[in-house]
Amino acid sequence: MASDPDHKSTYILDQRLYSVLGNLHIRGRSDDTWRPSRAFMEEASQKLACYVKEAANGKYNVQLIPFELLRSELDCLLEEVTAHLPDSTVVTTARSLAFGRGLPCLEINRLITPNQKPRSEWWRLDNGRTRPECDHYGDIIGVGPRPGFHNLDKQIEAIKVRASGTPVILLEDGAFSGRTLCFVLDRLTKVGIKVAAVVVGYLFPDADRHIRERYNGEIHSWQKPEDLNSHSEWMPDHDFIPFLPGTGRVLGYAASGINRPIYNLNGFHLCRPYVYPFGDPTGWASIPFETAARFSSQCIALTARIFDEIERLAGQQVTIGDLRTTHCPRIGIPISVHKDDLPPLDVSVSTWLRTGGALASAAIEDSSRSCDAQLVHV
16 A cells, blocks of 8 residues: 555554553462552553654554454454354464463464663764664564463464364464464464464554465454555553563573573563663664653653552562562563663562663653643544
8 A cells, every 4th residue: 555645654552551460460469459450550551652652753643542442353353254164263372362262372472682782872862872773682583482381382282182173263463574473374384283264453564465475364354454554553552561461572592493581590581671771662663763762761660650559559569579470471570781680589660660770750750641632542
C-alpha cells in the first residue's frame, strides 16, 4: 500500500500492565491485597501512552488498545475458523492467550547476546554525540525457550503428542516482521504437524509477505496488513517497565546448536527492557533518539511509582529478591549497558530504580499529565 505523506503512522501500544501484574508474586505472600487496582494500572498505561506520544513529537497516531479487546476479537476470529476446522488443535506462543483456555503454548523467546555499549554515549546528544551505527545492546542469536521452560525440541514434541495427528491452528497476538512466526511454522512442519490456519491479532505488511512466502494455508487477522503500513509500530506496554513478568529482551547464548537463556546464581534470567540504560528504545521500539533519554527516565519513574504502590498496599518493603517466586512468565534482572555488576537482591525495587537505575527526576515524574485526552483510546 502506498503511504500517504500527510497520514500519520500508527503506534499501537498494547495495554497489558494490569494483566501482566496478575502474574507477579512476592515471596512469602499468598494474598492479593498488595496488588494495585485495575484503575491504578490503567492510569499507568495511560501515562505510558502519553510518554510515547510526547516522545514521538507528532510522528505517530498513538493508540492504546486494551488487551481484553484484542483477546475478544481473536476469540471471534477463532470461533469462525474452528467452525470449519472442528477437529483441529489450537496452539500459541503467546502465554497471555493460552491463559484461561488451556491451550498448548510453545514458550519461546528471541534471545540476544550480552553485548555492552561504551559508557555515556546515549545521553550526550547535546554535546554532539550521534547514535552509534552498530547495535551494542546485543545481537539476536536466534529463538530459544522462554526462561524456566524446556528446550524447544521437547516442547514441540509435547505439542505433537497433544495434537495427536490433528491439524493445528496457530494463534498469535501479533506478527511484526514475521520471523518468529515463520520459525514456528517451519519447526512444526518439520516434525510432521500440519498447520491448517494462522490466526493473528496484528498482522503487519512485512510479516504478511514473509509468512505467505513459505506458507500457503489460511491466514486470518483482526488488524490487517492494509490497515497497518510499513512505518507503523506495535509494542506491548509492559516491555518498557522493568521488573514486571516477561519484560524486555532475554539475554542468551548458543551452545552445541541450542539457544538458551542466561541465568544468574539465584535463578533469575537476565534481560534488557526497552528503555535506557538497559535496552534500545530507538532501535527496538521506534522512539526517536532525540527524545529517548527523557522517555526512558519517564518509564523508570513510572515503574518506581508502581512499586511504591505495591509496597504501600503490602505494608512492607519489596526487594528485588522477593520477586524470585514469579514463574509464568518469570521476572528478569535488567542489565545496564554501563555496568557489569548485577543489582543487589536485598534492596527494594523502587529504591534501586531511583538510585542504581538513576534516571528519574521529580520534574520528569510529573510531566505529560495533560496529554491523556489527546490519545486515541480504542
